[in-house]
Amino acid sequence: xEQWSWMTVVVLxxxxxxxxxxxxxxxxxxxxxxxxxxxxQRHWQEITFNLPIKQWYFNSSDNNLxxxxxxxxxxxxxxxxxxxxxxxxxxxxWIALHTSRGYESQAHxxxxxxxxFIADLLIYIPAVILYCCCLKAISTKKKIANALCILLYPGLxxxxxxxxxxxxxxxxxxxxxxxxxxxxxxxxxxxxxxLAINYKQMELYHSLPFFCFLLGKCLKKGLKGxxxxxxxxxxxxxxxxxxxxxxxxxTEREQALQVLRRLFPVDRGxxxxxxxxxxxxxxxxxxxxxxxxRHTQIIISFCFTFLSLLPAxxxxxxxxxxxxxxxxxxxxxxxxxxxSFQVHEKSVLLVSLPVCLVLNEIPFMSTWFLLVSTFSMLxxxxxxxxxMPSFVTVMAFFIACATFFPIFEKMSEEELQLKSFCxxxxxxxxxxxxxxxxxxxxxxxxxxxxxxxxxxIVTLDPxxxxxxxxxxxxxxxxxxxxxxxxxxxxxxxxxxSKNGRNRKKIN
Numbered sequence: 280x281e282q283w284s285w286m287t288v289v290v291l292x293x294x295x296x297x298x299x300x301x302x303x304x305x306x307x308x309x310x311x312x313x314x315x316x317x318x319x320q321r322h323w324q325e326i327t328f329n330l331p332i333k334q335w336y337f338n339s340s341d342n343n344l345x346x347x348x349x350x351x352x353x354x355x356x357x358x359x360x361x362x363x364x365x366x367x368x369x370x371x372x373w374i375a376l377h378t379s380r381g382y383e384s385q386a387h388x389x390x391x392x393x394x395x396f397i398a399d400l401l402i403y404i405p406a407v408i409l410y411c412c413c414l415k416a417i418s419t420k421k422k423i424a425n426a427l428c429i430l431l432y433p434g435l436x437x438x439x440x441x442x443x444x445x446x447x448x449x450x451x452x453x454x455x456x457x458x459x460x461x462x463x464x465x466x467x468x469x470x471x472x473x474l475a476i477n478y479k480q481m482e483l484y485h486s487l488p489f490f491c492f493l494l495g496k497c498l499k500k501g502l503k504g505x506x507x508x509x510x511x512x513x514x515x516x517x518x519x520x521x522x523x524x525x526x527x528x529x530t531e532r533e534q535a536l537q538v539l540r541r542l543f544p545v546d547r548g549x550x551x552x553x554x555x556x557x558x559x560x561x562x563x564x565x566x567x568x569x570x571x572x573r574h575t576q577i578i579i580s581f582c583f584t585f586l587s588l589l590p591a592x593x594x595x596x597x598x599x600x601x602x603x604x605x606x607x608x609x610x611x612x613x614x615x616x617x618x619s620f621q622v623h624e625k626s627v628l629l630v631s632l633p634v635c636l637v638l639n640e641i642p643f644m645s646t647w648f649l650l651v652s653t654f655s656m657l658x659x660x661x662x663x664x665x666x667m668p669s670f671v672t673v674m675a676f677f678i679a680c681a682t683f684f685p686i687f688e689k690m691s692e693e694e695l696q697l698k699s700f701c702x703x704x705x706x707x708x709x710x711x712x713x714x715x716x717x718x719x720x721x722x723x724x725x726x727x728x729x730x731x732x733x734x735x736i737v738t739l740d741p742x743x744x745x746x747x748x749x750x751x752x753x754x755x756x757x758x759x760x761x762x763x764x765x766x767x768x769x770x771x772x773x774x775x776s777k778n779g780r781n782r783k784k785i786n
Contacts, residue, residue, distance in 0.1 A: 285423045286408050293404065293430030294396070296672065301392040301440040304664045314381055315663075317391065317443040319347040320359070321373070321382065327356050328363035329376040332527045336537045341376060350541045353524050354477040358448065362394050395439050395447070403451030404430065410458055414639060421639060424683030428646075429635045431679050433672035434653040438625055441665040446625070449479035450632050456485075457608070457636065460492060461601040465509065466516050469493070473520035480542045484615040484629040488607040491592045495599030547621055549576050553750040554624040555655040555757035556617045557583070563751055576620065583618035587765065591772045602640075603775060608633035610768045617761055624659055627652045641696055641771075642684035647722055648764055650677065654729045655757035657736065658750040666737065690715045699774040721763065728756050 307315020326342055326349060327335060335356055338344040349356060366373045373379055373387050411426040439446050452475035459468020472489050475482040493513055500506030528534045549568050550559045558567060558580070567576065591610040595603050612630040616622060631652045638645040653673055660669050680686055692698040692715060704711045736749040 282412070282419045282422065285419075286412070286426060289423060289427045289430060290404055290408065292427065294400070296431060296675065297396065297399065297436055297440050298392075300436055300665075300668045300672065301396070303441055303668050305388070305441065305443040306663050309383065311381055313346070315443070318381060320443065320445070321387075321391065322347045322380070323349055323356065323359040324363035324366060325374045325376060325379050327360040328367065328374050333530075333534060336528075336534075336541050344541075346380075348541065350544065352477045352480055352542060353528065353538070354474060355445075355479065358398075358445070358478070365394075366390060391443070392440070395443070395445060398445055399439070399447040399451075403447035403454065406451050406454035406458065410454060410636065413458065413462065417639060421683075424679075425639045428638055428676065428679050428683065431672070431676045432631065432635060432649055432653075433669065433676050434631050434649065434656065435628055436672055437653070437660055437665055437669055438628060438656070441668055442625075442659065442663050444625070446479075446628050449475045449482050450628065452478060453482055453485055453632065454636075456489065457605070457633075460489065460496075461604065465493060465496065466512055469513050469516045470520055473517055473524075477521065477524040481626055481629055484612040484626070485608055485633070487588060487592050488595060488604060488611050491595040491607065492599050492604040495596045498596070499599060543621075545573065545577065545621070548573075549580065549620060550622050552624060553658050553747065553754045554622050555627070555754040555761060556622050557758065557762075558618075558622075560755045560758040563755065580618055580620040584614055587618055588614040591769060594772055594775075598775075603772065605633060605636050606768055606772050606775070609637065610765065610772060613761060613765050613768065617758070617765060624656050627655055638680075638684075641694075642680065643686040643690065643722075644695065644718075644764075644767065646677070646680040646684070646686050647725070648760075651725065651729070651757055651760045651764075654733070655753065655761075657733065657753050661736065690719060696771045697774075700770050703774065725756075725760055732756060 305315070305317040307313065307318055330341060334342055335349055338348070342348065349359075363374050369390060370386065373382055373390070407429050408426055411422045411429070414422055414425065417425075435446060435450070438444055452471050456468045456470075456472030456475060459465065459471055461468075469489070472482070472485070476486065494510075497506040497510040497513075500509060502510070522529070525535065525538075528538050550556060550562075553559060562568065571579070588611045591607045595607045609630065612633060616626055616630050631649055634645050634648050634652075638649075650673065653669070657669070660666070692701045695715060695718065697714060701711060701714055732749065732753055736753070739749075741748040
């Protein structure tokens with residue numbers, strides 16, 4: 280009973296921080312003609328309410344796809360339609376066709392913020408609380424601390440409640456999926472993850488770990504008995520959920536194809552804006568987008584993505600476990616973010632979610648990553664005038680992690696989950712005992728660079744010949760950090776079975 284009382288307090292703290300951030304500016308406020316993501320979400324309500332389903336994804340005089348055309352899966356469109364019905368009851372002008380373009384008012388801002396708040400409260404926050412309550416072999420105090428730190432993660436709060444999006448919906452469904460398959464509610468978990476993909480196609484970042492984990496479970500049960508039956512049930516669940524979500528678009532072949540074209544717009548290029556992945560960072564030295572043809576860029580990005588996530592996926596199929604599943608989610612999402620085609624800066628949230636799930640196991644590295652992930656979006660946050668909310672939420676998150684998790688006290692090989700790796704290296708290099716110290720120095724270097732770049736971008740004007748200098752430096756520094764984390768998480772995954780055997784011997 281005491282645990283749930285404290286969890287209620289944690290939820291109230293999380294909601295208070297979210298609502299406080301929502302009082303600030305939003306993406307594109309007062310900046311015609313395109314405004315920003317806030318206007319995009321409002322415009323989708325206008326389109327889904329006033330036009331028949333067959334016209335939602337097609338260009339027409341009533342639906343100019345160049346003006347925030349709908350480019351997310353059907354579940355996002357249905358959510359927009361639901362919000363539009365509520366908006367119609369309050370003020371029809373908010374969603375009036377054509378005339379509502381760029382609509383801004385305090386009442387409408389309150390309505391839009393409330394829709395994010397309710398979605399968060401119904402989908403994401405309950406999943407976080409249940410996940411933390413289900414953690415095994417840790418105290419009630421640690422479960423409460425874990426929930427608080429996850430709910431205070433600044434990246435998601437700033438993007439959903441500051442910039443304005445509904446990332447908590449897809450991430451919430453994904454987390455329900457993680458809960459389901461981790462505790463052998465495989466069909467419910469699969470259904471939840473299908474809802475996540477059908478809300479935002481970027482959830483494909485998490486699809487391979489789900490597939491490999493469930494396939495590994497089926498192989499472990501045996502494909503001639505229980506395993507085969509589970510595989511059939513899973514296949515039926517996935518197919519049925521996709522059919523239900525896409526049913527209105529299956530009436531004509533061109534309808535479904537148009538939706539797919541909108542979901543995967545390869546014409547937009549290798550990356551957009553300043554994103555902290557390999558392609559954007561490398562373009563400082565070599566303009567890949569200008570040199571190579573589009574199809575070659577797609578092939579190269581696919582090969583790099585596939586090769587970087589392959590070891591972790593193979594390991595998960597051969598040795599399926601909830602722990603391995605969580606770490607593979609991190610590794611695969613990070614591989615997609617660093618190497619895949621058409622990545623946005625906000626896509627780092629898809630990596631941050633599974634990192635939040637291992638916060639209790641590796642608090643120091645998880646806290647470090649989550650700070651870097653928020654820093655990587657700094658140019659976008661400053662563009663939306665979210666400097667002060669960014670500073671306050673980052674400090675609140677860091678203080679919470681430092682208070683409830685001894686992130687600076689426990690820096691041994693074992694605490695960093697690197698003991699098995701170091702033992703293997705010491706077979707060839709007996710004096711290899713300094714890895715924790717190296718990681719400490721890398722952390723300090725990373726923090727110094729982030730602080731200095733933040734101060735520079737806030738206080739100094741970039742050179743006239745290099746107007747994007749500071750933004751590019753933020754991306755480059757963040758990308759170097761992410762590459763280090765990719766290596767680190769893959770080391771944990773590959774050496775995990777040895778670590779498990781060592782723990783069994785100790786027990």
